[in-house]
Amino acid sequence: MAGSLQDQLLKAGLTDAKKAKQMAKEKRKQTRVAKSSGIDIVDENKEAARQALAEKAQRDRELNAALNEKAQRKAINAQIKQLIETSKLEKGKGDIGYNFTDGKKVKKLYVSALEQKQLSGGVLAIAKQGDQYEIVPRPVADKIAERDAGRVIFSTEEAAADLTEEEKDWYKDYEVPDDLMW
Structure with missing residues (x-):
């Protein structure tokens, strides 16, 4: 890759160095203000990824519980079958x-x-x-x-x-x- 998006825009001629510096300065200022006021900057992509991981973990837990219940029922049925076969x-x-x-x-x-x-x-x-x-x-x-x-x-x-x-x-x-x- 050729670096950051800023570098790519400069090379393509879509922006000049002065505008790029001004945008970088504003972004640093927003970050500084947000940190000093206690507000976290929310990155939607990171939040969506975190949400997706949490949902996947919940689905996995439910699937594991269903599989464990099925295995437990199978074990109980095997115990009952053995009890009947040995004492009928x-x-x-x-x-x-x-x-x-x-x-x-x-x-x-x-x-x-x-x-x-x-x-x-x-x-x-x-x-x-x-x-x-x-x-x-x-x-x-x-x-x-x-x-x-x-x-x-x-x-x-x-x-x-x-x-x-x-x-x-x-x-x-x-x-x-x-x-x-x-």
């Missing part, structure tokens, strides 16, 4: 249909008589793995529920916890047969 009970050996609700859908698993009693008593619970349902012991179900409560279906107190006292007792005058299978 064998399916398909029972002949009693055990109905349960998953959200608003009624699902059915075939279980043995002992498993049915344990599910009804809260000793066992049902865990959802993808689109499959597995029967797991209650302590394992509690560990899964700590990580993701939507993946565990309890058949006992949690189902009744949403009801009011009046809704719980509406059937108290009716006798329920012992051999009723739901």
Whole structure:
């Protein structure tokens, strides 16, 4: 490059040395006045660059937070899958249909008589793995529920916890047969 803009303008003949000295003097004077009065001279380009860096840093932080959250969810899902795989009970050996609700859908698993009693008593619970349902012991179900409560279906107190006292007792005058299978 051929030096400053002032030098280039002088060489091109667009200004003379006297005007160039006068402009330099005025610029120094403005700088001196601004410094003495405490006013900072704001360079728009530097301010825009600083603003762009701040915005980029904010976007990077948000992206990193999203990636960390995604990695954490993936780790939790892996933990839940491992808990289910290591402690699930064998399916398909029972002949009693055990109905349960998953959200608003009624699902059915075939279980043995002992498993049915344990599910009804809260000793066992049902865990959802993808689109499959597995029967797991209650302590394992509690560990899964700590990580993701939507993946565990309890058949006992949690189902009744949403009801009011009046809704719980509406059937108290009716006798329920012992051999009723739901």
